[in-house]
Amino acid sequence: MEAIAVQALQGLTVGTVLFLVAAGLSIIWGLMDILNFTHGTLYALGAYIGMVVVALTGSFWLALLFAFFIVAGVGAALEIVTLRRLFGRDPLYYFLLTFGLTYVLTEIIRIIWGDEFQRLPAPPDLAGSVNLGITFPTYRLFVIAASVVVAVGVWLLLTRTSFGLLLRAGTQNPEMVSVLGTNIRTVYTLGFALGSALAGVAGVLVAPLSGLSPQMGVDLLIQAFIVVIIGGLGSFRGAAVASLLVGEINAFGIMLAPGYSMLLIYAAMILVLLLKPAGLFVESSGREV
Amino acid sequence: MQGVRAIPLPAPAQYVLPGLMVLLLVLVPALIDRFLPSFYLALATEMLIMGLFAMGFDLLMGYTGMVSFGHAAFFGMGAYVAGLTMLRFGLPFLPAMLLGILGATVAAAFVGFFAIRLKSVYFALLTFAFSQIFYQLAITWTSFTGGFDGVALSMPIALGPLNLRDRATLYFFVLVVVVLCYLFARRVVRSPFGTVLLTVRENELRAATLGYHVARYKQVAFILSGLLGGIAGTLMVPYQKFISPDLLFWELSGLVIVMVLLGGMGTLWGPLVGGAVVVFLREWLSGMGLIGKHHLLPLGLIFVVLVIFAPNGLAGLLARRRQPLLDDPDATAGELATPQPTTQPLDAEPRL
Numbered sequence: 001m002e003a004i005a006v007q008a009l010q011g012l013t014v015g016t017v018l019f020l021v022a023a024g025l026s027i028i029w030g031l032m033d034i035l036n037f038t039h040g041t042l043y044a045l046g047a048y049i050g051m052v053v054v055a056l057t058g059s060f061w062l063a064l065l066f067a068f069f070i071v072a073g074v075g076a077a078l079e080i081v082t083l084r085r086l087f088g089r090d091p092l093y094y095f096l097l098t099f100g101l102t103y104v105l106t107e108i109i110r111i112i113w114g115d116e117f118q119r120l121p122a123p124p125d126l127a128g129s130v131n132l133g134i135t136f137p138t139y140r141l142f143v144i145a146a147s148v149v150v151a152v153g154v155w156l157l158l159t160r161t162s163f164g165l166l167l168r169a170g171t172q173n174p175e176m177v178s179v180l181g182t183n184i185r186t187v188y189t190l191g192f193a194l195g196s197a198l199a200g201v202a203g204v205l206v207a208p209l210s211g212l213s214p215q216m217g218v219d220l221l222i223q224a225f226i227v228v229i230i231g232g233l234g235s236f237r238g239a240a241v242a243s244l245l246v247g248e249i250n251a252f253g254i255m256l257a258p259g260y261s262m263l264l265i266y267a268a269m270i271l272v273l274l275l276k277p278a279g280l281f282v283e284s285s286g287r288e289v
Numbered sequence: 290m291q292g293v294r295a296i297p298l299p300a301p302a303q304y305v306l307p308g309l310m311v312l313l314l315v316l317v318p319a320l321i322d323r324f325l326p327s328f329y330l331a332l333a334t335e336m337l338i339m340g341l342f343a344m345g346f347d348l349l350m351g352y353t354g355m356v357s358f359g360h361a362a363f364f365g366m367g368a369y370v371a372g373l374t375m376l377r378f379g380l381p382f383l384p385a386m387l388l389g390i391l392g393a394t395v396a397a398a399f400v401g402f403f404a405i406r407l408k409s410v411y412f413a414l415l416t417f418a419f420s421q422i423f424y425q426l427a428i429t430w431t432s433f434t435g436g437f438d439g440v441a442l443s444m445p446i447a448l449g450p451l452n453l454r455d456r457a458t459l460y461f462f463v464l465v466v467v468v469l470c471y472l473f474a475r476r477v478v479r480s481p482f483g484t485v486l487l488t489v490r491e492n493e494l495r496a497a498t499l500g501y502h503v504a505r506y507k508q509v510a511f512i513l514s515g516l517l518g519g520i521a522g523t524l525m526v527p528y529q530k531f532i533s534p535d536l537l538f539w540e541l542s543g544l545v546i547v548m549v550l551l552g553g554m555g556t557l558w559g560p561l562v563g564g565a566v567v568v569f570l571r572e573w574l575s576g577m578g579l580i581g582k583h584h585l586l587p588l589g590l591i592f593v594v595l596v597i598f599a600p601n602g603l604a605g606l607l608a609r610r611r612q613p614l615l616d617d618p619d620a621t622a623g624e625l626a627t628p629q630p631t632t633q634p635l636d637a638e639p640r641l
Contacts, residue, residue: 035410085597091410092356096550097596099543103589111583222421229414263425269418274403277411 002134007251013140013209015247016147017202021220022227022239023154024198030171030234031191033091034083037098039199039224040217041105046071046200047207047216048113051120060123060204064146067200075196079189109214122208143205150201154194155236167191171234223250226269232279241281307471307558314464318457330456331528332572334463336565338524341467343548343564344474344557345517350546351554352478353510354490355405358413358542359420362400363515365537366423367393367522369434372442372532377433382446382453386523393519394512396423401511405504417539424537439533446527453527463524467561470517474557477513486510490555547592553604562603 021043028036049070050063057063078101086093121127122139129137158164169177170187178184203217210216227246231238246265253261272280314337321329342364350356371389374380380388400419407415427434434440446453453459477483485506488496497503525536535541544567552563567588574584599605 035414082593082597092413093596093600095358095410095413096356096546097593100547100589100592100596103585104593107583107586107589111586225414226418233410260425260429263422263429266418266422266425270403270415270422273407273411273415273418277407 003255005134006136007255008248009134009136009140009144011248011251012244013143013247014250015244016144016151017206018220018223018227018247019240019243020147020150020198020202020205022224022231022243023151023236024195024202025224026195026228026231026234026236026239027167027198028192028195029228031167032083032094032188034094034098034192035091035225035233036192036195037095037221038078038101038105039098039196040221041102041109042071042075042196042217043199043203043206043220044109044212044214044217045074045105046203047120047212048109048203049200050204050207051118051212054120064201064204067204068197071200071203072193072197076189076193078196079192083192084185084188106214113212113214115214118212120204120207120212139208143209146205147202150198151240154198157194158236163190167194223265226265228279229269230272230280232281235279235281238279238281311464311468315461318460322457327456330460332569334456334460334528336568337460337463337467338521338528339545339548339568340561340564341470341524342518342521343545343552343560343567344471345514345521346545347549347552347554347557347560348474348477348486348510348517349514350549351556351560352483352486352490353507355507355511356409356413356546357404357416357511357514358539358546359400359416359418360514360518360545361537361539361541362416362420362423363393363397363518364522364525364541364545365427365534366396367519368525368532368536369427369522371523371526372440373434375444375446375526376440376442379444382448382527385526389523389526390516390519393522394516397512397515397519398508401508401515405507405511417542420537420539420542424534424539427534427537434534435532437534439531439535442526442530442532446530454530459527463528466520466524470520471557471561474513474517478557482506482509547588547595549602550592550595550600551602553602553607556604559602559604566603 021039025036025039028034028039046067049067050060053063053066054060082097082101083094086097122142126139126142129135130141156164158167166177166182166187167190170184170191174184177187199217206216206220223246224243227239227242230245231240231242249265249268250261253264317333318330321327321333342360346357346360349360367389369389370392371382371385374385374388375382400416404412404415404419428437430436448462451458451462453462478486485496485501488499488501489503489506493503496506522536526532545564548563548567549560550563551566552561553559570588570591571584574587575581577584580587595602601608
């Protein structure tokens with residue numbers, strides 16, 4: 001019984017972090033039709049930036065903050081320098097371009113920080129474990145809480161601010177946004193930056209659990225793809241449900257049938273693509289954020 | 290949208306350039322033997338194999354406009370079936386190779402059956418998911434496939450009297466297979482069937498309106514492409530004498546897209562060259578000290594520049610510079626592959 005509860009909490013940890021990554025992917029897809037392959041590398045970049053900031057200042061909070069803004073800046077730069085040139089072409093070209101960018105960024109990370117596996121210790125206040133009837137590492141609970149806070153923050157940003165309004169408007173009808181006098185290109189750049197920043201924060205949060213390596217984003221990216229497919233490309237709510245689902249399948253799959261849990265997830269992805277390619281939580285007619 | 294310009298060269302001239310190419314390729318072992326270490330012969334063999342893989346993928350990506358992100362599945366399937374039937378059941382190379390090709394073809398028929406229902410990014414993701422299932426099976430079913438580490442093939446690999454463990458013999462064998470496959474693929478794209486594929490790529494609705502069973506054409510294109518990929522995969526068995534999950538991994542699926550883009554999609558010979566160039570670049574760059582350790586950086590940059598500035602690849606650059614080549618139907622096909630230029634309005638309706 002206790003093993004099951006621990007595994008469920010484990011799944012929740014993975015799921016909430018996965019949500020941050022997938023939500024970023026989803027915002028970018030909804031807004032610009034870009035399936036961003038670089039997302040996993042931006043996640044790794046966030047983790048490394050977090051490591052550097054912790055080493056310099058000793059503050060985990062500053063690490064989260066810096067990762068957010070620096071990765072947002074990198075995302076904005078990528079968008080302005082490369083992706084912007086492809087507007088109007090088939091969305092597939094974005095996918096190919098970001099595939100190439102992934103190689104470039106990963107190599108840059110390897111050049112700066114090397115290939116060796118590195119560690120970022122959890123902040124001392126959050127080390128150890130708590131007893132909730134079951135003993136569970138405090139830091140994992142913190143990851144769950146922090147992810148939820150960030151997710152709620154993004155949700156409020158999207159629904160309650162004028163910037164969020166612009167993002168949602170740009171998702172639904174970019175032409176109308178332009179006609180009404182807003183530079184849609186700027187909205188795109190900011191949207192891409194926001195999505196990237198979420199990946200960066202997720203990277204810092206996960207780093208104390210998984211450690212850091214230049215390839216750390218690859219597996220997570222694949223899972224985030226699966227989440228956005230199941231939840232529906234461009235759907236915030238869908239991403240939330242699907243990431244918890246995938247997180248739990250993973251956690252229990254590892255316990256019950258290691259190796260085969262990924263098969264199950266790929267099979268789910270294929271079924272959703274075939275039966276409801278727009279995702280489970282998107283009406284076939286429109287998009288939502 | 291331009292019409293299909295099918296102005297064939299006079300029959301003899303049509304064969305001069307490819308003929309010269311083949312002659313040159315036949316001379317390669319002698320040249321390497323004279324001027325370079327024999328390692329380069331192995332490199333030349335791999336360049337041919339990857340060229341074949343990319344050329345087969347061009348049938349799907351270049352001629353039919355369907356960009357799969359899981360084509361390594363069929364390449365790996367060919368290699369795995371051929372390698373494992375030799376290892377586990379003691380088959381000689383030829384039947385193992387034929388079984389490998391059959392396995393890849395059946396797998397392509399199966400995946401294609403589902404995949405052709407989707408388009409663009411969704412098609413790419415579905416093929417990706419299928420290929421990852423093959424990959425997961427390969428790394429999970431350790432007792433049969435060797436799992437993560439793969440398996441070494443230490444048995445003799447021969448084709449009748451030909452010992453394929455000999456580098457030069459293998460090179461000529463691969464060359465013959467590649468030339469035959471090129472002739473086959475060229476026959477396919479120049480047939481009425483190939484013309485319909487181009488129509489599907491340019492305007493699927495119109496093809497359907499004209500009465501063509503579009504889904505069937507897509508399915509056949511998918512199978513043919515998987516078949517050629519499978520043939521290339523089986524050639525990895527005598528080349529590498531080793532099979533590992535890398536042959537099924539999505540990175541290879543991405544790399545083959547790079548090869549086709551680099552060479553110029555929709556030209557057959559372009560991707561053939563593109564595959565060879567990518568293999569050569571990887572080998573060449575990785576031998577260069579600091580750059581070598583990070584050779585994916587220049588490779589990635591080349592790819593990024595290509596996607597942005599030259600989506601028609603080397604063939605596109607050549608066709609633009611040398612006007613006469615435009616009369617070659619192959620080159621014309623390359624021109625047709627031009628995606629809509631970026632002069633479109635900024636906020637054009639996203640096309641799926």
